[in-house]
Amino acid sequence: MTLTLPSASSAVKSRARARRRASFDTALGRAFLQALAVIAFFFVWEVGVRLGVVSAFLVGSPLGIFQNAFRMFFSGELISDTWTTLFEALLGFVIGTIIGSLLGLALWYSVFVARLVEPFIVAINSVPKIALAPIVVLWFGTGLVSKVALSVSLTAIVALIAAYQAAKDADPDLQSLLISMGADKHQVFFKAVVPSTLPAIIATFRINIGFGLVGAVVGEFISSQRGLGHLIYTASSLYDLNTVWVGLFTLMIVGFLLYYVIDLIERTSLPWKQASTTQQVQV
């Protein structure tokens, strides 16, 4: 048979391709490929430094980074700094999210007040909150409170806007149904508005956990005695690039783990959203 239908042969080919992909397309297979990418990245970096292609002084070297990381880990220095930053970030995230969400939801109660304060919210949101860092330190000192305050200023506004928008968008038909049943405004708020804003509020957790870390680290840059931001800042002023990378990679790992914690919260806190799995269309 010399003549094959092009559609049939391409279908066979794409199926073969799918089979080849499928052999790596398992959790273990993906983890293997991801680990391989990380190892390759550090290997190329280290070789580059050894060959003198890149300067160890300006970019550091993977072996130096690992040596420093081990030393700082076992001396307890790294854990203490990580804990300090994590605590500041989490506290700022929790306080900011709660304050922001409550304020945003409260604006649902009065259209008048909401319209009145809307331009102010937009104005506050458009200020880069990082620019507040120097005065926040001035007001709240060089300790924990100033970092938490900075994190709160970053996270609260995000939560506020998301909660307010979601409350405005709550299905008016569900609210009408409750009113026809004789529900008062509080019942409409708690039974229809608040539950329908929860997905939007929880969606801000992902963004805000990052902002929480930003607030903590920037606060530490400005003025601090400990924390990963302090570590990075002091090490870079001493041109100790390997230690800077230890701080950066630790921050990355912290952010990475926090993301998955948030992901878990998101998936378990809204069981009604999970009733049907969202499957990506295979192309």
Add this chain to the structure above:
Amino acid sequence: MGGMSATAIQLSVRNVSKSFHGKAGEVRVLDDLSFDIHQRDFVSIIGPSGCGKTTIFNIIAGLIEADAGTMQHHGEPIGSLRGRVGYMMQKDLLFPWRTVLGNVLLGLETRGIGRDAAEAKARQYLKSFGLTGFENVYPKTLSGGMRQRVALIRTLIMDPDILLLDEPFSALDYQTRLYLEGVLKEAVETYHKTVILVTHDIDEAVALSKRVVVLSGRPARVKVVHDIDIAAHSPIAARADHRFSGYFHQLCAELDIQTEKTT
């Protein structure tokens, strides 16, 4: 007509008018509209689309206020029947974050009825509508027909004075619709309910109703009221009645005449 004279009037709507202010200026949706609903009535309201049928419901349910006119319930003047109606729409309006049981409990919760009593009642209703085993399921996983059945239970469990059904089955396929019409008719008879049904479906109106109100186009006015004298035990049996097609064609003619006049 004959048998109707003995029936007491439950809801009387008198000279109700309502305008909305749109971009194109004032739109008169209802103009001097009057009609009566008898006790244990099953009235269908049909008319050209956009003639203000939903507006009538919203006024009765107290979601919007009429510009003029009065309403009486059992002879007593009322502003609206808010809290005493069972409103069902084309969308089932189940709360996605509540389970089937939670949705059925919604009305009882707003009334402040104790959790145990409410839950016992809800389970009993779910059982009589064949939904035992689905109590803890979220609406998302249910079929359209089942969702609308849950919405019907949520409506009935509050023991409303009047059921306001705004095209409740129009989003469903024909078989499911026939089935739910039967469920509705049986429930209305079991619980002795009064029903006002807004529908586009003349066939449905004749099969379910005791009376059909034909509205004229915007602004809505009562064109004619037909008594449907079919004593069938189910909507499917009603469709087999020899008078069914007569009513059907009469109503079709009524609507056609109006569309010719208004367009």
